[in-house]
Amino acid sequence: MAETADHPQTSAERLISTTIEYTWLLWLVGGLYIAGPALGWVLAGACWVSLYLGRVEAKAIPVVIWTWLAGMLALLVILWVGHANFELGTGKTIKSSVGWAKGWALIALFPLAGALLDIRAEVIYRAVCRLGLQTLILFPVFLAAPFVGLPEQLWVSPLKVLGGAGPEYFAVQLYTIEPGVGTPRWQFFAPWSPAAGMIGLICVLLAAQEKSIGWKTIGIAGGLVLALFSQSRLALVALVVIMPFVWWVSRLGKGYLWLLAAPAILALGIVGPTLLELIDTAVNEFSAARADSSRVRAALGRIAMLRWETEAYWFGHGVVENGPHLVEYMPIGSHHSWYGLLFVKGLLGAIALAIPLAASFLTLLVKAQSRKEAGVGLALTMALVLYSFGENLEILAYLYWPALVIIGIMLRRNERPENERAQGGIPGTQYA
Template sequence: MVETANHPQTAAERLIVRTIQWTWILWLIGGLYIAGPALGWILAAMAAVGLYLDRIKASAVPATIWVWIAGMLAMLIILWIGHANFELGLGKTIKSSVGWAKGWALIALFPLAGAMLQVRPEPVYRAVCQLGLQTVIIMPIFIAAPFIGLPEQLWVSPLKFLGGSGPEYFAAQLYTIEPGAGTPRWQFFAPWSPAAGMMGVIYVLLSAQEKHLGWKTIGIMGGLLLAVLSQSRVALVALLFVIPFVWGASRMGKGHLWLIAAPAVLALGILGPVIVEFVNTAMTDFASARADSSRVRAILGRIAIHRWETEAYWFGHGIVENGPHLVEYMPIGSHHSWYGLLFVKGLLGAVSLAVPLAITFIFLLVNAQSEKLARGGLRLAVTLVLYSFAENLEMLAYLYWPALVMIGIALKPASENEIA
């Protein structure tokens, strides 16, 4: 029965599981950026057909999912208004709308699929662990590549003409050389290294839910390799922070834990100045680990905030713009979902993400006091919140969609998950 539970049984489960299992092949042919959005819209179409044929009741869709749908639809409307305000033309409006369909829309569609379609968590956990096994097997090639003379980039897939984004989304990149340090760094199937670190964290959290010890171990190992070898500072912070935080937050109703915590709180008050000094030192070391990267991020953020406040407060500029030479012409507001949203979609765009995220967090936090599946969803939600301050969630939705599916499953009533 345990093995049967881990095998996909419905069309939605098969699509999800196969896409996860084929991650490395899709990366090699440059198809990941296309597969993610295609899967999201296919699953949404399946849900729509279920509603039309009355196999799925609209009343059964959790209210939190409707909030996500409303928020992401608001993103599209705000985008159109921003384009109209700056007279960007029909061509750019269509292009940006397609970009919305491949980005922000997915952040609502995948939770919708998890909540409405018959998708069980067990096949997803097993598929991630199987991907972890593939990762462990091929990892020696990536590690050896810079030392045995293999090229940094194998090729850029011709599929890039279908995607419309930069070549980094379609490149089979074995490694990169860190500027200044001259040391190798790996991004694996992600467009850049910190994104690979994010995926490593998500895979560790999902693999940890697998019941089979062998598969769980190999899945966690694969995720850790991605997180550690990406050399992402945020990934290391997430690995150390998310699990302990959710463990404590999901047990707030247990009185004995408050008694245990009381001495720790007292010690915290006494040692407060020492702890503050330690945290300040750690933050300084954290930023200086990649001083150039931290400097560029900070400047991009300041530019985004200044131009948002002075030029496009409510609806933003409508499109992404590259910064000056000072920030190596990187997009303004990149590396930060909130700065990017404020610049491109204004205050209303930021609210359209903040409200669903906050409601999801609160819902899962309450349910996590008694439901294991909600605790898993809460870990993933906290990870997305953490990474919203270090990455652009829109641009990476095509990669971290398994987390969105699992959040959707966790948002369903516990009784429905038991039946499924």
């Protein structure tokens, strides 16, 4: 019997689909932080084997993927230089290098796998929808937990000894109580609530591409639960902004849109001052929604910028440092990829991320003019851009990696014909 389009048919597809669908189980045992990096390097190994055996040629790797590989490798070299400049020692250098392998490296390895291996986007869309179904089934437990007396945290997995990160990455957390407000907030399988908002946004963007109306509805609903109940302000803004933006820029070549835009631009010039006032009010209300959080984020950014400019301009400090009491001892540059990069890896580190991110956005923008499916890659790239100003992208790569695989798929030079795919071509990934 013929397999359906969304059924995993290669080893790479099975690994990806199973990992996504086992997200909640992995969270329960504290294995999510380990599973993401492990999968990334396994897929990278499959890419290397296929290149070594000549099943796939290096020229099949898109130029943009090369920029990601070069940029993330540059971050490792910059890390070593920063450690040497501040004489941090061999032990810290090895620890930071392992951290790079579990974070920044994944941001290049997963797009590489998507571009090179036999992985179909439809498999990922369906797996995300199945994850959404599980989320909807479990959601009543999370919703009721703070009101029936269940503890905020059930346990911290002993697997934390293998991860090297903080306990929050291995904690089974049902909910948290918002400081100063006393209301519950949910982070689901993410290490903190805004991260859950980011994952919810990505799930919505991926599930929206599912062809089955039933699964699409379930997947989007599951993603919305993550985004809305995380109470992430950035997730709400991104949900409203990204899809209309991508729809518009994907049709830049359509003359009728420019004709429609002309009166809108004229009207904008008339009501511009009033609109600016409304935007300013909205920004103030956005910050006031969590005044303490906004204050801490702003202070962390100021400290990061000052110390970057005065102490480690080119290569950064090499490691993350905790801030003073003013910022509740939170890591300097956290909650912001660019501040974090400038502080830890200097101006060169920020450039190493900016170039491949901009190249991906522009390439997918061009592709979206002629390939409708490239729009999802553009939307996911825009999500990464937005969240680079609210989260540290590298520390959450172990969660949002399905988006990176899809971006890689959409950056492929050419789609391989179905008859070629059926012949295999990548060791261990032939059709079952």
